[in-house]
Amino acid sequence: MMVLIPILLPALMAPVIWFAGRRSSLAARVLLLVTALLHAGGTIALYRWCDAPMEGEYLGVDPLGLWVVSITSLLFLCVSLHAFFWLPMARKYEGGAHGRSLMSEHLFCSILVCFLSTMTLVALSRNFGLLWVAVEATTLASAPLICFHRSAGSLEAMWKYLLICSVGIGLALFGTLMLGVAIQPPVGAEPGLGFTVLGAACNTVNPAWFKAAFIFCFAGYGLKMGLAPFHTWLPDAHSEAPSMVSVLLSGALLNCSFLGIVRVLGVAPASLRSFCNGYLVAFGVLSLVIAAFFIIRQSDYKRMLAYSSVEHMGLLAIFFGLDEEVTGLIHMGVHSLTKMMLFLIAGNILMACGTRSVEKVRGLFERMPRTAWLWAAGMFLICGTPPSPLFVTELLLVQRAGWWLGGTILLLLFAVFCGMSMIVFRMVGGKAAPECAVSRDAERAAEKLAWLPGVLAVLLLGWGSLLIWNFMGRL
Amino acid sequence: MDGVAWGIWGMGAFVAFLFSRSSSIATGTGCVAVCAGALAALAGWGARLTFPPCEVAGFFQLPILVLAVAGAIHSLGYLKGHGEKRAGTYWGFYNITVAAMYGVTLAGSPFQFLVLWELMGLASFALVAFERESKEVMRAAWIYIVACHAGAAFLIAMFFFGGTPTAVFVLGVIGFGLKIGFPLLHVWLPEAHPAAPAPVSALMSGAMIQLGFYGLLTYCTWSLSEYALYGWTLLGLGVIGTFGGMLFALGQTNLKKLLAYSSIENMGVMAIGFGFGFLGSASGNAGMSLFGFAGAFLHLLIHALLKGGLFLGAGSILRAEGTLEMDRMGGLLKRAPFTGWVFAMNAAGLSGLPPFAGFLSEFLIYLAALAGLTAPGHYGVFAMSLAVLIVLALTGGLAASAYVKAVGAVFLGEPRSPEAAEAHEVTASMKWVPGALLILSALLTAGASWVIEYGFPAYCGNTAGREMAVCIAALRYVGVFSGLLILLAAIGLVWRFRLVPRSRRGRVAPTWDCGYRNPSARMEYTGTAFTQPLTDFFAGVLRPRVAEEKPEGDFPRKSSFEEWIEDGGVRFLWQPVFRALAYLAHRIHVLQSGYLHLYILAMVLTLLAMLLWAFLFSAGTEGGF
């Protein structure tokens, strides 16, 4: 029953936060923080199954799920910490300043915790049906979060997110059902869509059905994870959502969706593994291409980050397509942390400048030195410049990929770097443009908020140095 | 000792970053750390030194250490009153850069090399972007970091799936060439060097770009059977780089841009040297091989010293005049005589004129070319030697006129602008450091023969034998003649200004003005005008841009003529390419049209395509339950 704690606890906290938060926003924020802490505790408690996986019929813990849950929990903890300071400022600088009506805090926080519980459910479910339900639930829980500022743009983004993702997830459900048909459990074994059941029976599989099943699951979960050309909803949602939600969407939710694909791969018979890998690599590379071309000359820095998420999801797919699971998982974790840092900074910049357009933001170094430093540093980190951990993972990927694939990946990564660095330098350098600042206070507030990304940056640099140090001898 | 050095540098960086609030602490610790670390490293270097020292790295480490110290001391004056409040950043990254550069020369494994190489680029990028308020500086920095990344990408490819020696070499030439500044890969140099603070430009141009050759020699040219290929490639690149670099240097109006192009030229000279070295070994021409390698390695040291001195001098000029546009300067010699004379001598040295150091290496490379002519080799080698001979000669002439232009436009004549008129001599540190480098180069001139005799990397061919004797003898002769020249000049000067009776020593009068009574600074020949005949003659290559207002009417009011030269590589290759890419990206953005319907359509089509592929083209669908 310990498995249920991290899932149910946030779900149960939701109404509490709702009622308590109506009185005072402080209560909502504190409770949010408390929930995050409890969830982190619950996650740590799960580690007793780290070595010996626990496989129930519906729920269970295995290293993969545990890793995803840990990332999610850590991100949520940081985000709620950020939210604790950010929400009041948001009301002050983003709501009032633009005459927008913001979503009420208690509602926001309670939906947030629901989102957390659904994501945890995804990571811990051991049954394809349940997995699907959970993934769909994440969509439902995250959709309202997108329009925290009730603007036309955010509503549109939410609508697209809702519709496209639901369609995609529908495809995934179709695929799941086909999986049930494809893998016939031996006679006598009770039927069902449990991983264990299907995994045990995966040698009595019908290739044709399995291929169809895989394709639909891949399309569905791939859509939710933002692989091109299914990524179309992603930039809108990630750019319109408030930054802390973007963090969860791109740092945690994408991983969870990817987990869906990995689970399907888990029950794939060895004979069909190459078939699946082909799709993974192909769509990974396609995502890289799309991301590269959309990052070059991107005019909205939050969209730039969203496309960089597409890029990294593509890399993740390639990792698994080349059977580099472990490195892939490291990459996943690093990407989540780095992307969290970047999105938080982007949020601060947005709060201070009130615009998402690259052209209008200039001379950050003069106005917000800390933010500017972190923004530039984060850019280098996400692009895999040493000492970023991504340097090592991407290096291993390229090495594994060999001449043509590796060369292509290098080229595309380089293109991405060109686009991103140009945008970032334009924002941080040059003379400050006075007209785009909301107010001096807003800038100061943003500077105050810069400490969390700073900590993250130090963390990542340390991790990267450690990783590089480990590989010094080996490569 | 190296560990100690790195420790000191690291601590220096750390402290500098930590105390970036107080510039004095940051500056003090930073500068001291650089020097102390360099000393420690030097001690380590000396300890490693065996006789004869057979390691290539030594030749690359000395410039790093020397220029690191020189630049650090020069920065003390250079930063005073300019961006002092960011001293912490500056010194932190300065230390990291130095440490990374030194580390690159000691890296044990490809991975270490890559990491340090990237770190070097990153840290130096931060230094290039030091004056980040300026849009141009940020743009230059962008070009620089992009070049670094591209190079790193090629190096990764080289290290991790290089394959055949040829592939390794090609990838290496591109990857390292982006750092060295081989023709067409050179675009970042003329952008980054003017943008960076002068000490940083000195460090980069004098020590960092040469590390590209270190990489080439260490990681790409290990296959004896490919020596001919190495030789031909390097020679070809070198010839183009030498000539083109100098040609474009000739047309520059910005002093540091001119110096940057001359760096491209000097890298070309080194490439020629190494190319001769490899080609000689391949074609069994011992003399050519020895002279080539010796010349290249000597040029490495000499170029580091002289170019370092010139860039630091340019920094002093910038601080004295407040501009780098040569056509707005003039008459600085009277206001800052010491800087002026040192700059002039360094310039003469880099245009390869005796008695200065620059002549030695060019001389050796001439010898290599002549060895190629005298030895009965096959036509290719012969033709290449001849081509190099001619090109080097022409380049020598061009270099001389380019540097005459620089010295003349900056230091001589009357000031061409008010700010030039109230220029002043710079602070002691900025004054003496270039002088010290000049003295070092003079010592090198005297001791060149010993450097070659003892300090010559063994693998570069036979270190004993007739050729070696010839080489050493020639170097000694040149040294003696340089001494003699200095002696003669001294005698002449003493005679003219001491022995000639005071009554005839000369009085001061206005310049002969051909009857025109009141000459003004606007009548002077500008630097652009000085080189205009040559740039016209080579207009086919340089394609100068001209903007002129012709005088019209019987009483012409205002007329103007402006000519400037844009980088050929940027103008005709990279700019179009990048434009095309940007345009393509712009077009591709139509995919994200914002129409939900189209998104869904794309999704469905992809899905159907996947199914089609799975069931039509990929095997293994048959088989039931």
Place this chain on the structure above:
Amino acid sequence: MTAWCEAVLAAFLLTDIMLAASSRLLHCIRIVAAQGLLLGILPLVIRSWSEVHPDQIWISLVNIGIKGVALPLLLILAMKQANVRRELEPFVGYSLSVVAVLGLTGISFWVGAQLPPPVEAGVRLAMPVAFSTMLTGLFMVMARRKAITQAIGFLIFENGITLFGTGLMIEYGLVVELGILLDVFVLVFVMGIALFQINQEFEHIDADKLNRLGDWSAPDEEDAEALPTPAEEGR
């Protein structure tokens, strides 16, 4: 018994085509309700009456309750909210839509033909029919302008999936079954809220007003030559 199933499936195809042909939203919603009803009936007729498990009946009832009654009512509510009666100028004309749906049906039958029949029979045709229903739903999303029509299309798509599940008698177990139902219900609920919000924000629910986000700016606005290119910027 299969005769009944065939009939249900045929009815499904028929409803798809009617959907493609009908312009009035109320009509479309009625079709959704009808499909919900059919889905509820299918598990009861798919096997002989004696074998029907009692809680199967419950599930069917819930199914009918939600898909046949609740969701259509929600949709009608939303429609009244946005006071739109009919789908005007769709992207794809009605007659053409019918042809398209037929084509999609053909494709789905081809896909179905690729897959060998599973051992425990269920209904052979369930797969193609379900797939064609899904495609029809997606087609509605693509071809119609109104947001509400897109919601309807999505429901059709959902029905297709459920049809597949029940048609092939896949055991997901009670939890999953209910979970799925719950999800769909909540989804439509959220969609309704979203529609309501959008309706307030934009003057009328029109999905192609929802195309302001995106990276494509018309070329005449910014000409590629005028773009700052790395080489010349700052000149």
Place this chain on the structure above:
Amino acid sequence: MANPTVIWLSSFLLSLILAPLLPGIVNKVKAFFAGRRGPNLFQLYFDLAKLLRKEGVFSATAGGFLQVAPPVSLGCLLLAALLLPHGLVRSPLGFGGDAVLFFYLLGMARFITVLGALDTGSSFEGMGASREMQFSALAEGAIFGVIGFIAVFTGRAGFTMLPADGGGEWWSVHAVSLLLAAAAFFVVLMAENCRVPFDDPETHLELTMIHEAMILDYGGPDLALILYGASLKLWMYAMVLMMLVLPWSICGTWLGMGCTLGGVLLTAVVVGAVESSMARYRFLKVPRMLVGALAVALLGIFFRLVFEGGIQ
């Protein structure tokens, strides 16, 4: 058979002494063609003596290069003179590649002179300096073409026409290539010494001057040094030319020395003849002439290699 060193030394001293004679001869010849009596053959000696007794004048603009230039450049020239094979004897100070050093020393002399010219800030001297640098830069190419020729010819990289492998009698064999090389070098000689088709030493219009324009501001001892340096330079170029054209068999004999001196003086006569038979080129045409000289030198090498059997 005399001691080569003695020959070299004596003819070295002779060159230093006789150098100022050359301009006199040239002017005499020009006068002869013009049907005038012309100045005294030893005019330059008188001028030098007079100038040395006069007072120097320096521009107020000058910052130091103007003053320093004449002695330093003369020093370079004298040092270069030490490398020449006076009297067709290899200089005792010669070494492999001394030819390179020789021409670079001349380059240094030019460098400092040009800086001196720019030091005055006068537009005319700037103009002269600019032209000087342009022409010399292009001349370098032709010069090194000739050096390459020598290297190919003798198999050695230095100021000698003695082939490394003993060699054979070659005026019979290599006449064509030798003539080509000599022709190329003669063009260079005219250009580098500011002779007529390239520059007009007698002109009085600053706009048309090259070398003269650079030294407008000199007077007294400085001018003396410059004039002497110019004559010495002419002498040295003539000497190199002699090295190319004279048969090597008379090397190291008094006869050789005599031939050399005679040849040098004869060169002056030829120069005078050419000067009086031609008009100065337009400046645009000069570079073409120099590139042409380079081409001729390369052609010489080509002949030497292909038709006269260099490469097997």
